[in-house]
Amino acid sequence: MRKLKVIMTDAFKPSYLQYAPYLQSLTKKFQWGELDMGLGHWRGVDILFTGSSNKIAIFYKNKNSLFYLKYFTWLKYFGKIGRLIVDILFNIPRLIKGYELIRTGNIPLDRLYTFDASVKKHPGKKVSRFYYFGELDGVGHKYGTKNEKIIKAIKKIDKKISKIDFDLIFSDHGMIDIEKTISVPITKNCFIDSDMARYWGNKDELEKIREKLPLEHGRFIEWNNKYGDLIFLANPGVLFSPNFWNEKPVKAMHGYNGKHKDLKALYILKKYGGKKDLTSEELHELLNSYKKQKSF
Numbered sequence: 001m002r003k004l005k006v007i008m009t010d011a012f013k014p015s016y017l018q019y020a021p022y023l024q025s026l027t028k029k030f031q032w033g034e035l036d037m038g039l040g041h042w043r044g045v046d047i048l049f050t051g052s053s054n055k056i057a058i059f060y061k062n063k064n065s066l067f068y069l070k071y072f073t074w075l076k077y078f079g080k081i082g083r084l085i086v087d088i089l090f091n092i093p094r095l096i097k098g099y100e101l102i103r104t105g106n107i108p109l110d111r112l113y114t115f116d117a118s119v120k121k122h123p124g125k126k127v128s129r130f131y132y133f134g135e136l137d138g139v140g141h142k143y144g145t146k147n148e149k150i151i152k153a154i155k156k157i158d159k160k161i162s163k164i165d166f167d168l169i170f171s172d173h174g175m176i177d178i179e180k181t182i183s184v185p186i187t188k189n190c191f192i193d194s195d196m197a198r199y200w201g202n203k204d205e206l207e208k209i210r211e212k213l214p215l216e217h218g219r220f221i222e223w224n225n226k227y228g229d230l231i232f233l234a235n236p237g238v239l240f241s242p243n244f245w246n247e248k249p250v251k252a253m254h255g256y257n258g259k260h261k262d263l264k265a266l267y268i269l270k271k272y273g274g275k276k277d278l279t280s281e282e283l284h285e286l287l288n289s290y291k292k293q294k295s296f
């Protein structure tokens with residue numbers, strides 16, 4: 001039985017196709033479209049391969065599995081080297097378990113141990129032959145989506161992909177240029193993502209935080225409390241900074257609600273057809289029927 005061949009191009013926006021002659025030629029014959037990957041980070045990829053997911057962020061509160069890192073909080077006094085050691089300590093157990101490796105970014109070391117990582121094994125790598133191209137994500141964050149470095153990276157990736165056989169090519173999200181950077185309250189019990197400010201606490205504490213959050217730049221969302229008792233989601237193009245990921249504000253970001261035109265991802269399925277925009281749930285269903293048709 002052969003495995004599904006999947007190519008993931010991180011942060012490839014449908015509008016990037018204009019710089020990707022090979023991918024563009026595929027859209028002339030195969031089914032393709034914009035992909036609504038839904039709310040948050042990672043969840044869309046999970047849904048695509050497993051059918052459902054509640055993971056809207058990489059860090060949450062669950063089983064206190066990172067408690068061992070409490071004994072290394074003193075590494076905060078050692079700058080970049082301290083952070084590198086923490087990243088190694090954090091990732092060794094993950095490496096052994098075959099989980100995705102994650103950088104701990106700017107997460108305060110005296111809080112990191114109170115969280116858990118929701119992201120484990122990559123769901124795509126479990127079920128398919130998986131090829132990954134990550135360059136556009138880093139370049140996009142650093143330089144924005146209209147920089148010439150983006151165009152160069154797209155052309156390079158397009159060439160590489162043209163040499164690989166595939167069943168599905170997809171991106172996990174788009175990318176939107178940051179228009180406004182705002183700061184949100186940082187409390188003792190919170191996680192500040194780039195696009196989501198998440199707080200835990202009692203009613204009074206949460207009420208006070210709620211009053212300080214700018215409703216013109218985002219909205220509150222209801223989700224599983226493991227991700228926050230109070231969750232404030234930024235409007236597309238708004239960046240929370242300082243945050244727990246980057247020391248300096250980035251130029252572009254993804255996540256948000258996934259609905260904005262710039263946040264849409266891309267898919268191309270090796271099946272004759274035209275343009276059809278889908279949600280991650282719909283693409284999951286389509287992949288299931290595709291597998292049956294091609295009798296994997």
Ligand SMILES: [Zn+2]
Pocket residue numbers: 011137138141254
């Ligand atoms: Zn990214």
